[in-house]
Amino acid sequence: MQLMQGYRERKDRERRTIQDRYAILGFISSGTYGKVYKARPRDAPGAAVAIKKFKPDRDGEASYTGISQSACREIMLNREIGHENLTALQEVMLQDKAIYLVFEYCEHDFLQIIHHHSQTRSAIPEPTLKALLFQLLNGLAYLHANWIVHRDLKPANILVTERGVVKIGDLGLARSFHSPIQSLYASDKVVVTIWYRAPELLLGARHYSPAIDVWSVGCILGELLCLRPIFKGDEAKPEPHHASKKPPPPASRSRKTSSPRSSTSSERPPVEPLSLTTYRHRRDTDAVGRVEEEEWPSIVHLPEYAHMARFDK
Template sequence: MLDELSYNVVNDPMRIYRAKRDFARKRVTDKYSILGFISSGTYGRVYKAESKIDRVVHAIKKFKPDKEGDIVTYTGISQSAIREIALNREISHENVVALNEVILEDKSIYMVFEYAEHDFLQVIHHHSQTLRSPITPTVLKSLTYQLLNGLLYLHNAHIIHRDLKPANILITSSGVVKIGDLGLARLTYQPLQPLFAGDKVVVTIWYRAPELLLGAKHYNKAVDIWAVGCVMAELASLRPIFKGEEAKLDSKKNVPFQKDQLLKIFEVLGTPDERDWPGLKDLPEYQNMKRLDYSDVEHSYQNRLAEWCQSRIRPHQGGDLLRQLFIYDPDRRLTAYEALQHKWFQEEPLPSKNVFQSVPANQIPPHRRITHDEAPSMMPVPAANSQAQAQIAQVQAQAAAHLSQQLMGSHPLSQQSGRAGSVASFASLSGGTAAGGSGHPRKKARMG
């Protein structure tokens, strides 16, 4: 008897501990009923769920369980999950998506977030495809203001987001902007490792700041400000302002020179000048950049931002804010605090607490689409063939989604906006389901 016991002690001394913990643990499905599937990405899936206690709706992000072959096993929690959990546990701000709780269960991590009905990408699609009219200046200003307000909080807490883009910026049904997805975010307070060491590539290419494109090893909060500029411009024009093609990593995972993206920026903002940006010539890709420009001054790129704004951001002050968010030198670019002090936010119409306040009810973007097909596969079925079942369910769901897309395809506009609803939210989608399709860099560029 005791022999058997001591055998157990020697071989798995933690068995009793685990048994206790497993028993005490509340399971996700004890606390929440899953309403449907929202989106999926490299990290895992997002579900819409309702609390069984207070009926409040949440978004549950389930990190993919690690697999070795077909067997789900423990291989260590990913750096990005640790990051997102660690940061989210410390922060709390009206304009940042709140983490309610984290549930660790069956080798998977579930992060329970507050639910947001809309996101910037969906709003952009709604205006470009369904309404076919621009976002009004009032809404544009409110969205930008709240985005900057959330960012100011993060920056004051020494957090760089590093992946701001329309799909990651959510809006609740009561019109409050919420910055989401801190999976790439980092604490910059006294880092033990330089920022570039962990993640060679940060920020989705269209929103990536010039210093990053030029290979800067040291960068700071200003990369988020650049992204805000890109997002604001996209809200104003309903299309990405710098829509470059991403050069892919080579086989040795070297980071390539992002020529096309830089050209897209230069076309609007002109070529950066060492006089305006003293650190420019020290950047690794400086020589490559030099080669891009025409050698004679006549043809070199000029700053056409004012021209660009003319037709898109009517009040003069809005254009001025954008100009200062797009200052090349990261040290001179506006900070979130300075941006919030900008005249644009002080003149009428003032930004509103509910960004949809001025929007007629019939023009508010539709609710986030959820699919029900994939919901049951959220929890691994305890049966032996659960893997197979889950895979079958997944295939079925994909087929169903594909089919509905085909059906809607008869109306080319609704296809886009319809998909966008389900696609948007927590960003970084696996290629197949992304809106539009053609290798779009809305996907997160993430490695390591």
Template sequence: MSVTTSPTVPASIIIEKEPDSMTDDHISTCKLIKDQLFEVGPRYTDLKYIGEGAYGMVVSGYDSQTCQRVAIKKLSPFEHQCFCQRTLREIKILARLKHENVINIQDIIRSNVFDQMKDIYLVQQLMECDMYKLIKHQKLSSEHVCYFLYQILRGLKYIHSANVLHRDLKPSNLLLNTNCDLKICDFGLARIADPSCDHSGVLTEYVATRWYRAPEIMLNARGYNKPIDLWSVGCILGEMLNGKPLFPDLLDHLLTFNPNKRIDVSEALAHPYLKQYYDPNDEPTAIHPFTVEMEMDDFPIPKLKQLIWNETQLIKEHILFQKMPIKP
């Protein structure tokens, strides 16, 4: 990310390394981790547990081709329709978003036989920490808060320009490294918001961790849109500030109750608080926004499994031949 105004990037953050929970050899093709079988060898070895959520477990692994460690997220969606839908949406979206502040897919692993496909593994860049763990263990300086907020908004501007609502922005979905690079992750609850279509009555209220839900969701409003993500950013900013009285007006604009009066991402980026980083020429938007057709996925599990198979095959071919970014 180039910043033409030459601001001072905050000093590296100190991330406490958690002790390895296990050891591993470098030759096995599968590994049992906390009762979860990871079949990602022989390319990926030395698997170590990172964490897990409602929809999958994440481990780190050694990539024998790049000689680097990566993050591997295991998804096992095929017992429930909603899990299949979320998996399909996540891989579709991640495969088509390309931005410095959004996590990408480096590889995808699944069985080469359709009937034997039970799990999907997403291989992504390994970051060192997430925002939740960071602010849990240390207070952030004013400089770090500003720089992290800028990167969140920069990534969100790109996401929104692609007609995507993240719908689950929270500290644990913001990945960090010691250089203070930030990437937005976990698009399992993301949805397409095509401005050419009326989404009223279509978007569910069951989104976002409760503490980060916008009031229009809590009130069961069916016509919500991009402002829900800005509310979540406001909640995250409040946590990062940890009581520091820095630019309360920006926080007020992000946490405006009426979504129609809430600040949008471009306005937030242009706020004086972020002036040392703000550069409209270095805040790219999506070239090919998503359309509502990309989210036609209200199908039974067998049909969704076929769609996931097709999508993962497209991604595997894209990675193999290093083609141009996949278009929506």
């Protein structure tokens, strides 16, 4: 036991830290996962990198060294893929119960480009717009061809190098899938920022496909054209469980006895309780109507059709 402990202590002393290998040049951004810094390797001063520091899963507990699910996914997927339009993971380091992911550095992102042209009130040139969109779709096609759905495409996650190369980044919410009709929603976090969230996710669909990424790309394209979000909205705030409505004030006695017909006319037949799924389906059907097989024969091939067909018309 003492021999093993001595070996570990010697390896810890020999292991180079982040500060030994990289010179931190500045702070880039922060989020729920941690922080991102711009740095430069000390042995190669010419190439800048971006270092993403993940906080421990239970930050503040001295005896816990857990790794967040987001960090595990990002490490796993970045180790398996490689494409010119995806950010390249160069190194993974563990230090002081925090994980550091070292990526290639990109000077800009789509959000900065949108803000720049919005402030100067100048539209993005059409050739530039086409080049940005082509590279974005090229990287996304690679992900989908390798059975990976990104699930969090937004302008801030689409990076651009100083040479104009588009890089899709932040695979923390991405995941692999094996079939487009496989359920990917259960026991998972809410995916995609609401401004770029596909309708099936807004309606609470349990089955979804890589098409949700294509919807996000369409929203990003609209924002590049209009220089503002095209579907800007706020997250719905659920009511707390303990909140209850106050009972209505009792009717006056004079109103009860004034007309014998009033008491019977106010009585309503009992309402049949509905499940939340049935209620949502009926509400959506009332709003957009029902599509029959005669009008749309191929509807029977949609993943949700068999489930929706069980509802009463």
